Amino acid sequence: xxxxxVIIKKRNGGILSHQELSWFVEGFTSGKIQDYQVSAFIxxxxxxxxxxxxxxxxxxxxxxxxxxxxxxxxxxxKVDKHSTGGVGDKVSLPLAPLVAAAGVYVPxxxxxxxxxxxxxxDKLESIPGFSTQLDLSQFKNQLKQLGCALIGQTKExxxxxxxxxxxxxxxxxxxxxxxxxxxxxxxxxxxGIDGLVLDVKTGMGAFMKSxxxxxxxxxxxxxxxxxxxxxxIAWITAMDQPLGLCVGNALExxxxxxxxxxxxxxxxxxxxxxxxxxxxxxxxxxxxxxxAIVRLTRLLDNGEALARFIDIVVAQGGDPQSIEDxxxxxxxxxxxxxxxxxxxxxxxxxxxxxxxxxRLLGAGRQTMxxxxxxxxxxxxxxxxxxxxxxNQPLFSLHTNSKKHLxxxxxxxxxxxxxxxxxxxxxxxxxxxxx
Amino acid sequence: xxxxxVIIKKRNGGILSHQELSWFVEGFTSGKIQDYQVSAFIxxxxxxxxxxxxxxxxxxxxxxxxxxxxxxxxxxxKVDKHSTGGVGDKVSLPLAPLVAAAGVYVPxxxxxxxxxxxxxxDKLESIPGFSTQLDLSQFKNQLKQLGCALIGQTKExxxxxxxxxxxxxxxxxxxxxxxxxxxxxxxxxxxGIDGLVLDVKTGMGAFMKSxxxxxxxxxxxxxxxxxxxxxxIAWITAMDQPLGLCVGNALExxxxxxxxxxxxxxxxxxxxxxxxxxxxxxxxxxxxxxxAIVRLTRLLDNGEALARFIDIVVAQGGDPQSIEDxxxxxxxxxxxxxxxxxxxxxxxxxxxxxxxxxRLLGAGRQTMxxxxxxxxxxxxxxxxxxxxxxNQPLFSLHTNSKKHLxxxxxxxxxxxxxxxxxxxxxxxxxxxxx
Numbered sequence: 001x002x003x004x005x006v007i008i009k010k011r012n013g014g015i016l017s018h019q020e021l022s023w024f025v026e027g028f029t030s031g032k033i034q035d036y037q038v039s040a041f042i043x044x045x046x047x048x049x050x051x052x053x054x055x056x057x058x059x060x061x062x063x064x065x066x067x068x069x070x071x072x073x074x075x076x077x078k079v080d081k082h083s084t085g086g087v088g089d090k091v092s093l094p095l096a097p098l099v100a101a102a103g104v105y106v107p108x109x110x111x112x113x114x115x116x117x118x119x120x121x122d123k124l125e126s127i128p129g130f131s132t133q134l135d136l137s138q139f140k141n142q143l144k145q146l147g148c149a150l151i152g153q154t155k156e157x158x159x160x161x162x163x164x165x166x167x168x169x170x171x172x173x174x175x176x177x178x179x180x181x182x183x184x185x186x187x188x189x190x191x192g193i194d195g196l197v198l199d200v201k202t203g204m205g206a207f208m209k210s211x212x213x214x215x216x217x218x219x220x221x222x223x224x225x226x227x228x229x230x231x232x233i234a235w236i237t238a239m240d241q242p243l244g245l246c247v248g249n250a251l252e253x254x255x256x257x258x259x260x261x262x263x264x265x266x267x268x269x270x271x272x273x274x275x276x277x278x279x280x281x282x283x284x285x286x287x288x289x290x291x292a293i294v295r296l297t298r299l300l301d302n303g304e305a306l307a308r309f310i311d312i313v314v315a316q317g318g319d320p321q322s323i324e325d326x327x328x329x330x331x332x333x334x335x336x337x338x339x340x341x342x343x344x345x346x347x348x349x350x351x352x353x354x355x356x357x358x359r360l361l362g363a364g365r366q367t368m369x370x371x372x373x374x375x376x377x378x379x380x381x382x383x384x385x386x387x388x389x390x391n392q393p394l395f396s397l398h399t400n401s402k403k404h405l406x407x408x409x410x411x412x413x414x415x416x417x418x419x420x421x422x423x424x425x426x427x428x429x430x431x432x433x434x
Numbered sequence: 435x436x437x438x439x440v441i442i443k444k445r446n447g448g449i450l451s452h453q454e455l456s457w458f459v460e461g462f463t464s465g466k467i468q469d470y471q472v473s474a475f476i477x478x479x480x481x482x483x484x485x486x487x488x489x490x491x492x493x494x495x496x497x498x499x500x501x502x503x504x505x506x507x508x509x510x511x512k513v514d515k516h517s518t519g520g521v522g523d524k525v526s527l528p529l530a531p532l533v534a535a536a537g538v539y540v541p542x543x544x545x546x547x548x549x550x551x552x553x554x555x556d557k558l559e560s561i562p563g564f565s566t567q568l569d570l571s572q573f574k575n576q577l578k579q580l581g582c583a584l585i586g587q588t589k590e591x592x593x594x595x596x597x598x599x600x601x602x603x604x605x606x607x608x609x610x611x612x613x614x615x616x617x618x619x620x621x622x623x624x625x626g627i628d629g630l631v632l633d634v635k636t637g638m639g640a641f642m643k644s645x646x647x648x649x650x651x652x653x654x655x656x657x658x659x660x661x662x663x664x665x666x667i668a669w670i671t672a673m674d675q676p677l678g679l680c681v682g683n684a685l686e687x688x689x690x691x692x693x694x695x696x697x698x699x700x701x702x703x704x705x706x707x708x709x710x711x712x713x714x715x716x717x718x719x720x721x722x723x724x725x726a727i728v729r730l731t732r733l734l735d736n737g738e739a740l741a742r743f744i745d746i747v748v749a750q751g752g753d754p755q756s757i758e759d760x761x762x763x764x765x766x767x768x769x770x771x772x773x774x775x776x777x778x779x780x781x782x783x784x785x786x787x788x789x790x791x792x793r794l795l796g797a798g799r800q801t802m803x804x805x806x807x808x809x810x811x812x813x814x815x816x817x818x819x820x821x822x823x824x825n826q827p828l829f830s831l832h833t834n835s836k837k838h839l840x841x842x843x844x845x846x847x848x849x850x851x852x853x854x855x856x857x858x859x860x861x862x863x864x865x866x867x868x
Contacts, residue, residue, distance in 0.1 A: 008606035036469040040605035043477035046445065171474035172442035
């Protein structure tokens, strides 16, 4: 086999064999195939796509480029959730302990913030002392004890994906559905799970702006799951406005704890329950959606889910008092609340602009080497569709550096539209795909 | 500017500016832009193409990545010819001295054999002592004295193309018309010429198999010439069977000398006169095609063209006696003549197979580091359309190593078709494009 032949076959629209694809993945992981050949290949994939069989073989090769966890020692079903990334999407924080409290093992390996979106790891690390850098044996031990562990990517998991992602990032081949799908699935399936629930975002704050693209991505990931004998279901969910009311790391931990107390914003609670129910169904600990939701609601209301979260925080070195007393989480020196200049109904709170504004305040990175201000972020005082009156608060900016406060404020304001009449908005849960 | 932005713009079908393209070419020539970004870009060009304006800017940037000869000190028009490569195509050897003898400067920089096609440099180097490695000041001096010099690519000419070609060669982006066209034109325009005649081959022995592709390539190169204010015309010519009767380096020198003596095969002589007439017209030393052909024919018949060739051979260190007495050119220890097994008319002599067979005999390289056997090659005894009888010779194989003699013979035979009835063949000169 020659890399040249694999490239030209894909370029000409041919279908690559399992052997050709796994050879290519091995070759670039080991460095035998040069980066310039890999980048030509992935650009050809951008234009030609991959068949379901090709994608299955490609993903499997990426998966087996590193350690695939064997969690068969755990005496129960293992299910995870993955979101394609949004603004204010802190679902994993309440969801993982909630589902674990329902008897499902949740071995969750998450990422950092990317662009305008936040990352689960950054949010968790705003809890004083919390470490997301467990090694794989610690990860397994904690899973066994608490049913859940929340860690970051390790170098053992899918090294091919890590290498490929770095190359895609500089060759304009990130937004390519087969490559996105195989990247996600290779990492998630390396967790040794039985099933996976996908939250594929669509809308102005999502990477997939259109419903159609989101659907293609969801179906592509489900197809990969099918080829690899894993149960995968997906929800396409709206990411036009931020999820919940808080955007920023410690602020999102607070809102997550509210959900775990049975409180919190309705949209966030709805999504946690919907995705949680899917996880219980995939795990077969429930057979009926309504019953699953009843069970999860009870675990939120009776404090068991919160207790599990606190156990996890303690196990991963975090300060449990900062969860019991949320004022102990990192805060902000500067707070500014912006008021509405008129009466009306909120038509739009641009999630992309909210994410970018939060980043300006310090809640996200401009480059990967930047450090995050855990206390920085934005609190919304309304959701789209709400009625506001003149001089009522619209949003509050939190930051420890006033450097970009004005820019963040202007950017935020430019993304909010208030109209005289209310308008209908699309539901949060757009479409379920199986 | 970022390489990323240039790649994504092309990937998305955008039109790049002159500034973006010249920046990109400079970047990869200097090594500031990484090879993996360049290869992703050229694969995107493969799928998206380039507009005439983009190609003009791209070619200009490649041209100015190195030395552009200033031949304004020469007191006359400077015109060159380029062929896209065929089998038995030795046109440059008789054409260059012939046109120089008619008073046009011909600064010809040629290449080596590629794949199944021969290269002008390899043919010239089969003349004992002949050097194609003149430096640019020797090249200019010889041009001034003899009106013609025949040399190889120098490192000063279009280094961007050299680097890009090496990358295209390993990333399956060689057969991409805009990249082929800009590669040829950047090198040819660096010769400091006023006009260029293109011989774009089409047919089973050409890189462009279809007439349509050949036409697109021809038009693309003419468009580049237009943007850069150079007079360019093209002939699409048939490359179904080899040109002339000889394939192989010394054998093709012999056939070239026959042409220069006013003899030689009709198809080869026709093409030399047709392309030569175009060069005289571009150079404005003649205003009428018929007159140009009369003049060129006279220069062949009166020995002036041959005398000019001998002057060039002497100037470039070659042995003039080997031209005057062709038996002094390198020969072959082994010769085998294959006879026809039946009576009939020749329907096909596959140029691609003839080129490959000659390469098996030692006339071409399998890899760039191979050395060539200058005496090796094939002599055809017929052209397509000719009548043959059983036991009449079809072709003779010449080689100094019997290693692949049998394979070459079988491969040759598999490319020859003899039918009972004659068939019409397409003309050598398929279409003129201006």
